[in-house]
Amino acid sequence: MGHEMLNAWLYIGLFTLVAAALPAIAIFLAGLLSPRKPNPIKDATYECGVETVGPAWTQLRVQYYLFALAFLIFDVESVLLFPWAVAYQQLPLFAIVEAIIFLAILVGGLFYAWRKGALNWQ
Amino acid sequence: MTAFWQDPITFLRLWLEGLLLSWGVPASWVLVIRFAVGALLLATAALLLVILQLWLERKLIGRIQDRLGPNRVGPWGLLQPIADVLKIFTKEHITPAGADRVPFNLAPVLSVAAALMVWAVIPFSATVMGADLNVGILYLLAVGALGELAIILAGWGSNNKYALLGALRTVAQLISYSVPMTLSALVPVMFSGSLHLNVITQAQEVWFVVLAPVPALIFLTASVAEVGRAPFDLPEAESELVAGYSVEYSGLKFGFFYVAEFLKAFTVSLIFAVLFLGGWRGPGAEAYPVLGFVYLMLKSGAVYLLMILFRGTLPRFRIDQVMDLNWKVFTPLALILLMVIALADYFLRGTFPFVRVLGLLGINGLAYVVLDRLLSSRERLRRRPVAQPVRPVARPENLITSSDAGGQA
Numbered sequence: 001m002g003h004e005m006l007n008a009w010l011y012i013g014l015f016t017l018v019a020a021a022l023p024a025i026a027i028f029l030a031g032l033l034s035p036r037k038p039n040p041i042k043d044a045t046y047e048c049g050v051e052t053v054g055p056a057w058t059q060l061r062v063q064y065y066l067f068a069l070a071f072l073i074f075d076v077e078s079v080l081l082f083p084w085a086v087a088y089q090q091l092p093l094f095a096i097v098e099a100i101i102f103l104a105i106l107v108g109g110l111f112y113a114w115r116k117g118a119l120n121w122q
Numbered sequence: 123m124t125a126f127w128q129d130p131i132t133f134l135r136l137w138l139e140g141l142l143l144s145w146g147v148p149a150s151w152v153l154v155i156r157f158a159v160g161a162l163l164l165a166t167a168a169l170l171l172v173i174l175q176l177w178l179e180r181k182l183i184g185r186i187q188d189r190l191g192p193n194r195v196g197p198w199g200l201l202q203p204i205a206d207v208l209k210i211f212t213k214e215h216i217t218p219a220g221a222d223r224v225p226f227n228l229a230p231v232l233s234v235a236a237a238l239m240v241w242a243v244i245p246f247s248a249t250v251m252g253a254d255l256n257v258g259i260l261y262l263l264a265v266g267a268l269g270e271l272a273i274i275l276a277g278w279g280s281n282n283k284y285a286l287l288g289a290l291r292t293v294a295q296l297i298s299y300s301v302p303m304t305l306s307a308l309v310p311v312m313f314s315g316s317l318h319l320n321v322i323t324q325a326q327e328v329w330f331v332v333l334a335p336v337p338a339l340i341f342l343t344a345s346v347a348e349v350g351r352a353p354f355d356l357p358e359a360e361s362e363l364v365a366g367y368s369v370e371y372s373g374l375k376f377g378f379f380y381v382a383e384f385l386k387a388f389t390v391s392l393i394f395a396v397l398f399l400g401g402w403r404g405p406g407a408e409a410y411p412v413l414g415f416v417y418l419m420l421k422s423g424a425v426y427l428l429m430i431l432f433r434g435t436l437p438r439f440r441i442d443q444v445m446d447l448n449w450k451v452f453t454p455l456a457l458i459l460l461m462v463i464a465l466a467d468y469f470l471r472g473t474f475p476f477v478r479v480l481g482l483l484g485i486n487g488l489a490y491v492v493l494d495r496l497l498s499s500r501e502r503l504r505r506r507p508v509a510q511p512v513r514p515v516a517r518p519e520n521l522i523t524s525s526d527a528g529g530q531a
Contacts, residue, residue, distance in 0.1 A: 007153065008253035012242055012261075014154070015161040015252065019238035022165055023231045023378050027215075030374035035214045043219040045282045046369055056220075056281045064290055067445070071297040074453065078304040081460075082260065085311040088464065089471075096468050100461045107457050110449075119449040121442035 066118050077106055129411040131250045135160075161242070164252065168241050168385060169234075175384045176203035179430055186434035213373035218281055221370065226279030229272045230371065230378035236268035237385040244392055245320040247402045247414035258319040259307055262393060263300070266348065269386065270296045273367050276379070280370035288366030291356060295444055296348055302452035303344035305460055306337035310397045312464065323401030328479055331398040334463060336486045338398040340456050342425070345390035347444070349383065352433040356441055391425035392418070399425070455493050462489045 045052045084091075084099050113119055126133045135156060142152045177192065177200060184191025192199030217226065243258050245251040255261050270293050277289020311317060313333060314325035331338040347354040356366075368379045395401060399421045402414030439447070466485045470478040 007157075008255050010154070011157045011161065011253040012239075012255070014157045015165070015242040016235070016239060018158070018161040018165045019235040019242075020231055022169065022238070023234040023381075027227075027230065027374050027378065030211045030213075031215055033212050034373055035212075037214065038216070040219070042216060045218055045220070047282070047284065052283075056283045056286055057278075058283065058286075060290060064294055067294050067298060070449070071301060074301040075297075075304065078301070078308065079260075081308055082311065082317065085308045086315055086317060088312040088467075089315040091468075093468060096464050100464060103457055103461050107454060110454060110457070114450060119445070121445040 063122065070113060070118065073109070074106070077102075127412070128409075129247070129249055131247075131415075132411065160252065164241055165238050168238055168388075169381070171388060172381050172384045173203045173207065175388060175426075176206070179384070179433075182427075182430050183434050186431075207377075210374055210377040215373040215375055216370075218370045220281040222279040222281065224279070225275035226370075227375070229276035229279060230375045230382075232275065233269055233272035233382040234378050234385065236265055236272060237382045237389055239265045239268070240389045240393065243319055244396060245323055245401055246418060247411035248408050249411045250415065251320055254318060254320050257317050258322075259311060259317045259397075262319075263304055263307070267297075267300065269382070272382075276371070277367040280367070282370050285367050285369050288369070291441060292350060292367060295354065295356060295441075295448075296350070298445060298448045299344045299347040299354075299452075302340050302448065302456040303348060305453070305456035306334075306341040306344070307397060308460060309334045309337040309463060312467070319396055319401075323396060323403060326400040326403055328475070329398065329400045332479060333482045334398075334459075334486060335483065336459055336490045337456065337463070338394075340452050340459075341398065342394055342428075344448075344452060345394060346429055346432060347448070349386045349390055349429075351383070351387055351429060353436040353438050354444060355433075355438060356444060387429055388422065388426055391422040391429065394425050395421035455490075458493060459486070459489055 045056065081099065081102075084095070088096070138159065139152055139156060142155060143149070147155070180202070181191035181199065192202035195201040195205050217223065240262055242252040243255050243261055245254070273289050273292050273296070277286045277292075280286070310322050310330050313330055314322040316322060316325070350356075368376055371379065395418055400417075401421075402411075402418045404413065404417035407414035407417055462485060463482065466482060467478070470481045473481070
């Protein structure tokens with residue numbers, strides 16, 4: 001079993017290499033084939049013809065942070081639920097109710113965030 | 123030894139192994155060579171599939187929009203995507219001034235790699251499967267998230283405000299939709315009791331889409347959003363963000379973002395077919411594994427056609443609608459359905475399969491109707507106006523006299 005698992009990961013490792021190498025080689029070859037005539041106008045940042053003001057790496061709105069935080073909560077939660085889901089068919093009612101309470105707390109949290117307006121895109 | 127026409131891929135694999143062993147290659151190296159050849163063939167096949175997809179999608183979208191679609195190059199325009207690939211291959215790669223070169227160049231590669239890597243764990247038939255991971259579904263979700271990383275890299279590396287803004291919006295959308303997607307992916311795990319994709323496939327005596335239609339619907343819609351296709355194609359909303367994160371890319375680097383998009387579209391169709399439509403299961407698929415492959419392709423092809431239909435017929439969402447749909451409809455719906463299904467299936471477990479299927483189907487429908495009423499009575503339907511409700515209206519009496527006061531409609 002352990003050996004087979006290692007083999008599976010070996011395949012994943014090789015596949016990762018292939019999956020990264022195929023597009024990388026293609027881009028490299030295309031780079032050899034394609035013309036290369038840079039000039040300052042061509043290389044300028046494209047903003048539909050308007051000249052760029054200031055650097056592109058500006059401060060960002062806190063909005064994105066709020067959504068990232070909400071995502072993190074629910075993602076970690078679902079990772080915690082996966083082992084429960086795997087064992088679900090053998091679980092007694094008590095364990096299922098426990099998971100339901102866990103989910104209910106999260107639903108409560110979601111509605112709290114909703115009420116607070118954290119889920120409104122502005 | 124299996125016959126060739128029964129299971130061609132296993133036949134070829136055994137033949138290759140036998141050949142290598144007879145040449146005196148050590149057994150462990152035979153394994154490595156076999157894996158490498160398998161990975162190379164599968165990845166190449168997946169990339170070649172994109173060429174077919176490009177043609178199919180352009181043709182069908184053309185028909186939906188009352189055009190002919192590609193019809194000049196080759197019969198029925200079949201060679202059009204090949205001509206496009208050749209053209210894009212010879213286009214100049216422009217790197218914008220001040221770009222962060224490492225992320226800028228890494229992004230298109232990573233984008234394609236993330237979509238390809240999913241193929242490593244898909245069970246294509248009863249016998250052919252890349253890697254039967256014991257954490258199959260978690261692997262799918264984890265690798266899927268790599269694509270988001272590629273988008274952030276592209277947006278950050280381009281040194282362009284539109285690209286950065288587009289990338290952030292895209293990632294906000296993608297990570298949001300992965301929440302209901304993950305939650306509804308829990309349902310097949312619950313029913314099959316395993317994270318192995320092959321075990322999940324085998325457990326589907328009754329397709330899980332019948333046992334859990336609403337989670338399946340949520341999964342499908344969330345995966346369309348996850349791929350960033352219409353109607354969720356805000357990432358490439360030309361009218362708002364120029365072209366989003368790919369604005370500074372040209373040549374094949376730009377092309378690979380498109381390849382990744384098409385590849386991801388078929389990949390999520392594959393995942394949906396495996397998780398909810400019974401994967402390779404079908405009449406005769408155990409005895410003739412090649413049939414299983416055909417079934418899987420037919421199923422995922424059907425899902426993919428549905429996605430083309432979405433793209434051709436639905437208007438694009440606005441960003442706040444996209445976020446509202448996710449956080450105020452799908453996420454609560456998925457969470458509550460998970461509880462309802464967990465409880466219902468516990469009581470229906472011991473009963474006849476027929477009763478269980480009908481019971482779960484009924485509970486899904488009931489839960490959907492109740493939740494839809496609850497959610498839509500609140501904020502969902504209260505549209506926030508984006509412009510002044512009273513706009514200047516051109517009327518005969520004010521056409522000449524007033525330019526900005528407008529009509530009092």
